[in-house]
Amino acid sequence: MAAKTNTSPPRWRKKLFSSWLARLGFVLIGLFLFVAAFAPIIAPYDPNSQNLRATYVPPFVGMSLTGPEGQLGLWVREINRTPLGEVMIGETQYPVKLFVRGDAWSWWGGILRSDFHLFGVDGAIKWYPFGADEQGRDIFSRLAYGAWISLSIGLIAVGIGLGVGVPLGVVSGYAGGRLDLVVQRLVDIMLSFPGILLAIVLVATFGTGLTNVMIAVGIATIPNYARLVRGSVLSLRDREFVEASKALGNNDWRIMAQHIVPNALSPIIVQSSLQMAIAILFAAGLGFLGLGARPPEPEWGLMLARGREYLATAPHVATFPGLAIMAVALGFNLLGDALRDALDPRGKS
Amino acid sequence: MRRVIVRIVLTKNLNLSQTQKIKIILKLEINKITRETFQSSKLIAHSLYTRTHLTTYIARRLLTVIPTMLGVLLVVFAMVRLAPGDPAELLAGEFATPETIKIIRERFGLDQPVLTQLGLYLSNLAQGDLGESTSKRSPVTKEILTYFPNTLVLTIAAMLVALLIGIPAGIISALRPGTIVDLLAMLGALIGVSMPVFWFGLMAILLFSVQLGWFPVAGTGTIGHLVLPAITLGLGTASILARITRSSMLEVLSQDFIRSARAKGLAGRTVIFKHGLRNALIPVVTVVGLQFGGLLEGAVITETVFAYPGIGQLLVGGILARDYPIVQGSVLVIALAFILINLIIDLLYGTIDPRIRYD
Numbered sequence: 001m002a003a004k005t006n007t008s009p010p011r012w013r014k015k016l017f018s019s020w021l022a023r024l025g026f027v028l029i030g031l032f033l034f035v036a037a038f039a040p041i042i043a044p045y046d047p048n049s050q051n052l053r054a055t056y057v058p059p060f061v062g063m064s065l066t067g068p069e070g071q072l073g074l075w076v077r078e079i080n081r082t083p084l085g086e087v088m089i090g091e092t093q094y095p096v097k098l099f100v101r102g103d104a105w106s107w108w109g110g111i112l113r114s115d116f117h118l119f120g121v122d123g124a125i126k127w128y129p130f131g132a133d134e135q136g137r138d139i140f141s142r143l144a145y146g147a148w149i150s151l152s153i154g155l156i157a158v159g160i161g162l163g164v165g166v167p168l169g170v171v172s173g174y175a176g177g178r179l180d181l182v183v184q185r186l187v188d189i190m191l192s193f194p195g196i197l198l199a200i201v202l203v204a205t206f207g208t209g210l211t212n213v214m215i216a217v218g219i220a221t222i223p224n225y226a227r228l229v230r231g232s233v234l235s236l237r238d239r240e241f242v243e244a245s246k247a248l249g250n251n252d253w254r255i256m257a258q259h260i261v262p263n264a265l266s267p268i269i270v271q272s273s274l275q276m277a278i279a280i281l282f283a284a285g286l287g288f289l290g291l292g293a294r295p296p297e298p299e300w301g302l303m304l305a306r307g308r309e310y311l312a313t314a315p316h317v318a319t320f321p322g323l324a325i326m327a328v329a330l331g332f333n334l335l336g337d338a339l340r341d342a343l344d345p346r347g348k349s
Numbered sequence: 350m351r352r353v354i355v356r357i358v359l360t361k362n363l364n365l366s367q368t369q370k371i372k373i374i375l376k377l378e379i380n381k382i383t384r385e386t387f388q389s390s391k392l393i394a395h396s397l398y399t400r401t402h403l404t405t406y407i408a409r410r411l412l413t414v415i416p417t418m419l420g421v422l423l424v425v426f427a428m429v430r431l432a433p434g435d436p437a438e439l440l441a442g443e444f445a446t447p448e449t450i451k452i453i454r455e456r457f458g459l460d461q462p463v464l465t466q467l468g469l470y471l472s473n474l475a476q477g478d479l480g481e482s483t484s485k486r487s488p489v490t491k492e493i494l495t496y497f498p499n500t501l502v503l504t505i506a507a508m509l510v511a512l513l514i515g516i517p518a519g520i521i522s523a524l525r526p527g528t529i530v531d532l533l534a535m536l537g538a539l540i541g542v543s544m545p546v547f548w549f550g551l552m553a554i555l556l557f558s559v560q561l562g563w564f565p566v567a568g569t570g571t572i573g574h575l576v577l578p579a580i581t582l583g584l585g586t587a588s589i590l591a592r593i594t595r596s597s598m599l600e601v602l603s604q605d606f607i608r609s610a611r612a613k614g615l616a617g618r619t620v621i622f623k624h625g626l627r628n629a630l631i632p633v634v635t636v637v638g639l640q641f642g643g644l645l646e647g648a649v650i651t652e653t654v655f656a657y658p659g660i661g662q663l664l665v666g667g668i669l670a671r672d673y674p675i676v677q678g679s680v681l682v683i684a685l686a687f688i689l690i691n692l693i694i695d696l697l698y699g700t701i702d703p704r705i706r707y708d
Binding site (some may be wrong): 021139154161178187188189192193194195196197201203204205206207277281284285288289290291301305307310311312315318319321322325326329330332333334338 | 369413416417418420421424425427428429431432433477527532535536539540542543544545546550551552554555559643644646647649650651653654664665668669674683686687688
């Protein structure tokens with residue numbers, strides 16, 4: 001039991017940030033959360049505003065809306081001139097500025113309303129930092145809004161998995177007997193549809209769309225939690241402190257809530273981080289297959305699928321959403337690894 | 350401990366004759382011996398049990414598969430009936446005439462109680478009848494038999510890729526833990542796990558098929574058609590295998606018998622491969638088994654990316670065309686294949702690791 005003192009907060013926290021990979025994970029997740037929370041500020045344009053003259057415009061290119069209409073120009077950056085560079089269209093230079101006014105937006109259900117954007121180009125041109133898609137929509141802006149979609153998919157799916165899987169695992173492991181048998185057989189059945197297949201089955205049954213995808217991916221994560229939690233409950237059930245609590249006259253629900261769940265928490269936390277990565281990948285996969293979000297939703301998987309048709313001529317349309325998905329999934333995987341190393345009482349030295 | 354105390358109490362404090370004391374002590378000793386022999390005989394009995402009753406184990410493991418399979422059947426059966434809309438119309442397809450719908454309704458007993466429907470479904474299934482595809486106008490069983498072998502080939506090829514990349518990478522990392530090689534390999538493995546299969550597939554097509562022209566863009570038939578899909582599908586598994594191999598290898602290499610082998614003066618290579626790797630591979634084999642299921646799942650997406658005619662493409666095409674008989678059939682086949690693979694791995698377990706006991 002001496003090991004208990006080793007997991008005191010400072011040591012724990014120090015361990016969490018100890019490796020470079022862990023730090024990279026925190027940076028990626030921090031960035032993702034920030035972009036998701038403030039998508040309209042970070043995005044220079046509305047994610048659905050089309051510009052049919054700008055279809056498949058490559059990255060870094062700007063297009064003038066007035067004067068020589070539809071003329072294209074490239075973003076350049078000369079040292080000691082403008083900090084963010086400028087877009088050159090013909091002879092005219094349009095500097096990229098911080099905090100510009102642009103498309104009006106409302107966010108968080110209308111609590112936040114403004115027309116301010118983190119960066120953008122003033123005046124009569126539109127600039128596409130990551131290029132434009134098949135309808136001339138700004139890919140960068142769509143990615144920013146897509147971050148919010150991915151985050152909500154991840155949170156809701158993991159929430160469903162936690163909310164149903166953990167109680168199921170705790171009760172099944174603690175009660176044992178026939179109840180355990182029934183729950184485990186159910187879990188077996190769910191696990192017989194490997195990975196994304198269960199989500200596909202659910203979506204095929206109840207229809208596509210973002211809400212159904214969230215629920216389907218959430219249900220698909222339930223068995224993982226149920227299995228994991230049951231395992232740790234089984235190892236805790238016969239420990240002295242549980243018996244002591246029983247001897248003190250506490251009922252089963254109280255024992256589960258006060259002794260079993262808190263002690264089974266660290267694998268659940270680790271699993272949740274990994275599961276976020278899986279949920280985001282699953283949802284993107286469904287979007288890619290055409291079984292997830294519906295157009296014009298700026299969902300990353302769907303964006304990637306649209307880019308597929310013009311892969312040879314406009315590879316950027318598929319490239320950037322893929323990079324975004326990978327960065328976020330990598331972040332959650334790194335975070336999960338770091339949490340595991342930090343929370344594992346056996347601890348690698 | 351208690352026995353010793355009792356013995357002292359007996360010999361010192363009680364007013365018993367010497368013979369009585371000896372008798373009691375003997376009795377206690379005999380008790381001790383019988384208890385020990387009993388325990389060891391139990392161990393022998395146990396190992397005998399596990400050897401002779403492997404067949405019992407197999408039978409029991411097969412029995413646990415049955416409720417799972419029934420559950421899977423139930424889920425697939427329920428899919429069409431839970432979907433919004435009339436199941437007969439769903440099974441008949443979008444452009445069906447009222448007559449076809451009527452025929453379908455009678456054929457699957459859709460106007461009868463659910464239990465009758467289930468019975469009919471199961472008896473049809475037992476005869477290999479999975480219904481008729483609405484988009485392809487042919488029996489589902491025939492479609493699956495043409496598509497599924499392709500998926501098996503792709504899955505096995507992907508597993509080969511995963512083994513050839515994952516295990517060497519894991520060994521190299523484990524031999525130089527904490528170095529830049531290890532860090533890069535493990536970061537690579539994490540990226541491999543985090544990378545969306547479909548994105549990697551598209552990028553591979555873009556680079557190797559469109560730009561370099563080394564491989565065909567899509568389709569099947571030659572080895573060339575298999576290379577990119579197999580690499581795309583196998584990479585995620587390779588990453589998982591690399592991580593497992595590394596941690597397993599690190600654990601094995603830190604054990605006493607490795608130190609003994611080194612102390613004995615064996616060559617480093619012999620120690621690492623003959624003593625280390627062979628033991629480290631046991632958990633890897635388990636994961637290989639589990640990953641076959643993961644590959645089946647990944648095949649659904651990979652096949653769509655490469656337009657590879659496998660069961661995954663059949664399934665996704667079926668969903669998009671609202672071809673429910675095809676969807677039911679392919680879901681059923683993938684799930685049953687997955688159950689079967691897990692069963693085989695479980696049964697092979699004991700052969701790979703003699704320490705594992707069946708009970």
